[in-house]
Amino acid sequence: MKPLTLLSPTAILGYGFPDSSFERGLSFGPDVIAVDAGSTDPGPYYLGSGKSFVARGSVKRDLTYLLRAARSLRVPLLIGTAGGSGAKPHLEWCREIIEEVAYEEGLSFKMAVIPADVPKPYLKEALWDERVTPLGPVPALTEADISDSTYLVAQMGMEPFINALDNGADVILAGRSYDPAVFAAYAVWKGYPTGLALHLGKILECAAIAATPGSGSDCMVGFLEHDQFMVEPANASRRATVASVAAHTLYEKSNPYLLPGPGGSLELYQCKFEQITERRVAVRNSLFRPEASHTLKVEGAKMTGYRVITIAGARDPRFIEPLDEIIEGVKERTRENFNWESGKYKLMFHIYGKNGVMGDLEPNPRPGHEVGIVIEAVAETPELAEVVLGFARSTMLHYGFPGRLSTAGNLAFPYSPSDFKVGEVYVYSVHHLITVKDPNELFPITFEEVRS
């Protein structure tokens, strides 16, 4: 019996893939093409602002290939966590690109659109009902966190995708989704074991990152049977090895034996990895343990202010040596100068060449012969951020320190203007689990006939 064949074209929609890899991937005759489009890795800005962290042109390029192939092979195309964060504006953004591609390419299909937004009153009610728990070392959720969030999304599992497949969707565009769900949903819908399907999904969601040499912009092919699955990179210059595939099981997770997700955990205590051919690995004994009550992850972000930065260098050893004291002096002058704005802004100095990357965790905070300095101000208003940053920058430039010879200026600026308005700053406000009665209850599906 031919195994169920799944094609993962790229690690994140818009990261791209070589034409030759994609063609080779298609030559295996995939039963489904699926791609995960999201990640929390790039930080809270993208969820909070409703913007995509991958450029529109890159996403359109990938979608053009994927839609053409899926429609010509007559296989479903599943897209998870549209627009990177999977809230309403991300989903709309991606839907518009799909419609544009369909029009340009002359493609028609039935599309399911599955939003993942959590209404604020719903989450507040869940909080009152004690159905919300922190996920990891996260502060307890407050009503203010919910009210202040710009977007709140729940991470859907396989169920909404299966629902869409039941209704004959050719293309499924989903908001925030559990990364493996886009792959596992089709397999489980076809009757394959959930544990193997989810573990395969875990590996496929990062495409060729699980190969060696690894790549986030190349295709991976999965082959699923009832007692094992196999993975092989589409590009002949890459290999799947036991080491590369097993190592990927570790990636970005806390405990590699127990991987919690919507509705239960993937258990890998008994899991076996085996090299089948030079480029293909087989995996067995991956188990899914459903949990008694169904939980979903909820994510939210809120705005905390506006950021302005400046970039400078320093080359004078007489300035670099007492830099900590100079920074304290600049902070103190700034505090004095804007004492009526106290509490409305924050000022920070990143010293590259000393501890710019690791801060207090840096075991060797000894500067080299030059340092790079990024001064950052975050304030309640864009004007205050600009004012504070400008003052700190000019104070540091002309700061008098003991032993100073270079009385013309302490900093080398590469740019004019020297200060950059970065814009709104967001933080994660919600990273919690919520118990739900029905795994579909937060994900109302709509269907549309996309016509060229």
Place this chain on the structure above:
Amino acid sequence: MKPLVDLAQVIRTKNAGPFELTIDIIFKDRETYERIKKNNSLNAGVIAKLYGVPEEDILSAIYFDPACAFKATMKRQIPCGAFGERDIYGAQQHAPLLGLSVEWGDCDAADP
């Protein structure tokens, strides 16, 4: 004692969600891995000391046989992207491990 860089083929850090930072150390071969595991050369205490954080901030420290890997997950100093952030992806926090020497067990004295 042996330098970790001589025993491992992968030494990396990355976010595990916005509130945790996870360390992966994948050893060069099973023999090396088994010896490290047997000696418990890497554990929460070693990682906490290396990074200068309290041991309770090390949320887990696990040996993962299928990948010949040791994995430790620690609380992020601040949540990803919060004020004071230095490494959004957490991908450059591995440097202290490059200078770490680990317990190599019984034969330490005999090793050159």
